[in-house]
Amino acid sequence: MSGSGTVKCLMWDLDGTLWDGVLAEGDAVQPRPSAIRTIRTLDERGILHSVASRNDAPHALEKLREFGIGEYFLHPRIHWESKVNSLRGISESLRIGLDSLAFIDDDPVEREEVRRFLPDVLCLDASEVETLSTRPEFVPPVSSEDASRRRAMYREDISRTRVEGQFPGTREEFLATLDMVFTIFVPGEADLRRAEELTLRTNQLNTTGRSYSIEELNRYRSSPNHRLLLASLEDRFGSYGRIGLALVECRPAEWTLRLLLMSCRVLSRGVGTILLSYVMKRSQESGARLRAEFVPNERNRSMNVTLRFAGFRDSDTLHLLEWDSDLVPPPPSYVKVRYGPGLD
Numbered sequence: 001m002s003g004s005g006t007v008k009c010l011m012w013d014l015d016g017t018l019w020d021g022v023l024a025e026g027d028a029v030q031p032r033p034s035a036i037r038t039i040r041t042l043d044e045r046g047i048l049h050s051v052a053s054r055n056d057a058p059h060a061l062e063k064l065r066e067f068g069i070g071e072y073f074l075h076p077r078i079h080w081e082s083k084v085n086s087l088r089g090i091s092e093s094l095r096i097g098l099d100s101l102a103f104i105d106d107d108p109v110e111r112e113e114v115r116r117f118l119p120d121v122l123c124l125d126a127s128e129v130e131t132l133s134t135r136p137e138f139v140p141p142v143s144s145e146d147a148s149r150r151r152a153m154y155r156e157d158i159s160r161t162r163v164e165g166q167f168p169g170t171r172e173e174f175l176a177t178l179d180m181v182f183t184i185f186v187p188g189e190a191d192l193r194r195a196e197e198l199t200l201r202t203n204q205l206n207t208t209g210r211s212y213s214i215e216e217l218n219r220y221r222s223s224p225n226h227r228l229l230l231a232s233l234e235d236r237f238g239s240y241g242r243i244g245l246a247l248v249e250c251r252p253a254e255w256t257l258r259l260l261l262m263s264c265r266v267l268s269r270g271v272g273t274i275l276l277s278y279v280m281k282r283s284q285e286s287g288a289r290l291r292a293e294f295v296p297n298e299r300n301r302s303m304n305v306t307l308r309f310a311g312f313r314d315s316d317t318l319h320l321l322e323w324d325s326d327l328v329p330p331p332p333s334y335v336k337v338r339y340g341p342g343l344d
Contacts, residue, residue, distance in 0.1 A: 007122060007137045008096050008201070009048040011087055012073070013105035014055055017126040023055055023063065031067045034130045039072050041133045045140055046147025048094065048154065051076035052086035052103065074154050083110055084117045094154070095264045097203065097299065102137065104129065142214075144194035146241035156238040157265065175270060176334035178235040182274050185340025187230045192217050194242045195230060198261060205262040205272060205303045208295045212247075212259070225250055227282075229343075231275045233266055240266055244275045248283075255283040256320070257292040260303070270332045272306055280310065281328045290323040291315060 012018050018035045021027030039049055049072045053060060057078040064070040075093040077086035083105070091098050099120035105111050106126035115123050122137060132138060140147065160178070167174040187195055192214045199211040212220075220226040231244030243263040249256040257279060262272050283290040292312055296304060311325030331337050 005137060006100070006140055006200070007047060007102045008100040009050055009074075009090070009094060009102070010042060010132075010138075011050050011052045011090060011101060011103045011121075013083075013103075013107070013110065013126070014051060014053040014060055014078075016106035017104055017129070018051075019063070019067075023060060029063060031069070032129065036067075036069065038129055038132050039069060042138055043072055043151055044148060045138070045143050046150040047138060047140070048096075048151060049073050050090045050094070051078055052083045052090065053078045054080050054083070071155075072151065074151070074158070082113070084114055087114060087118055087121060095267065104132070140197070141200060142193055142197045144197045146194050147197065149239075149241065153238070153241060153265070160235075160237050172270075172332075172334065175332070178237070178269075178334070180233060180235045180269065180271070180335045181338060182271050182331070182335050183232045183234075183338040183340065184229055184275060184278055184343055185232075186342060187217075187221060187228060189218070191230055191242065192221070195228075195245055198242065198245050198263070199259070202261040202263055203299045204264045205267065205306070206300050207257065207260045207303055207307070208293055209297055209300065210259060210295070220247055227279075229275065229278070231262075233269070233271060246275050246279055248279055250286075251288065253288055255279070255286065255288045255290045257290065260292065267302070271335055273310060273329050274331050274335065274337060276306065276310055277329050277331065280323060283323075284326070284328065291317075292321045292323070293319055294321050295319050 015022045019029040019031045021029040023029050051073050055078050060078045061070065064073065075090050077089055087101065087103060091101060098118055102122040102124060103114050104124040104126055111123040114121055164174050195217050196212060196214050217228060221228045227248040227250055229246040230242050232242050233240040243266050245261050246257065247259040249258050260276060280290060292307055294304065294307060307321055310329060311323055311327065312321035313324050315322040
């Protein structure tokens with residue numbers, strides 16, 4: 001695997017992998033106890049699950065529900081088409097990069113096809129189920145409270161998407177029905193584990209890709225020359241959790257945005273610039289010029305576009321963009337912005 005090396009979602013084959021037997025041949029399939037243990041263990045760590053299986057979908061889904069594990073699988077792809085297409089579709093639905101996916105299957109031909117066309121996906125033999133949870137790719141370096149709710153948050157997002165698909169108005173009109181509240185606050189000590197996790201997991205909307213430990217973040221939180229900010233989002237369907245982080249170095253004449261990131265889970269909610277706008281406004285009020293550190297890579301092009309549209313331009317220093325506009329983008333009209341103690 002490329003990228004961080006940590007798996008964010010495990011894709012399961014069914015016949016001969018998750019359960020013994022072949023469903024379409026009339027076998028009385030039974031789930032493997034080791035598979036059930038692995039599913040539950042990884043779920044507690046915030047690792048998601050889905051299904052890529054050649055099977056009859058209604059029958060297979062019924063069996064998963066019968067075994068009490070149907071709720072674990074997000075956006076399952078169960079049909080008779082290529083598993084390569086299934087994995088691509090699941091990746092898009094979850095908004096998770098292929099290099100953060102793993103695929104487990106008992107069939108070497110299926111695994112080889114995935115390796116050939118999706119080389120970033122980690123392919124595993126079904127015989128590895130027993131020891132899967134001990135592999136380093138399945139042991140996140142940090143696990144927060146938000147991680148333990150990750151599947152629930154994705155389930156809530158599926159509900160939003162379903163309601164949106166039935167909504168008769170425009171996208172902005174639908175977003176206005178969500179009653180979104182975006183909160184910016186200084187993290188407490190209990191928030192630092194999630195802040196560290198964000199720096200490790202967030203790739204697409206990330207200015208540098210740099211990770212920070214809890215100890216480093218705590219030092220910045222206490223530093224008079226830095227501002228460390230977290231952002232959370234909630235709506236009428238539930239909480240998205242802590243989804244954004246900004247680290248700003250503050251000098252009298254110059255502020256430097258050392259890190260800005262937003263979870264890709266809120267990419268479609270139109271809130272991606274709210275935290276950035278807050279930093280822009282505060283630097284403007286302080287009379288300091290604002291620069292943003294930006295280190296381009298294959299995955300953070302979206303953040304580059306965000307910065308450019310906000311008025312950041314190339315500077316004379318490598319990896320530093322300078323804000324050369326007086327216009328601070330206002331938050332969307334359909335989002336209520338709140339501030340924690342000491343912020344406004």
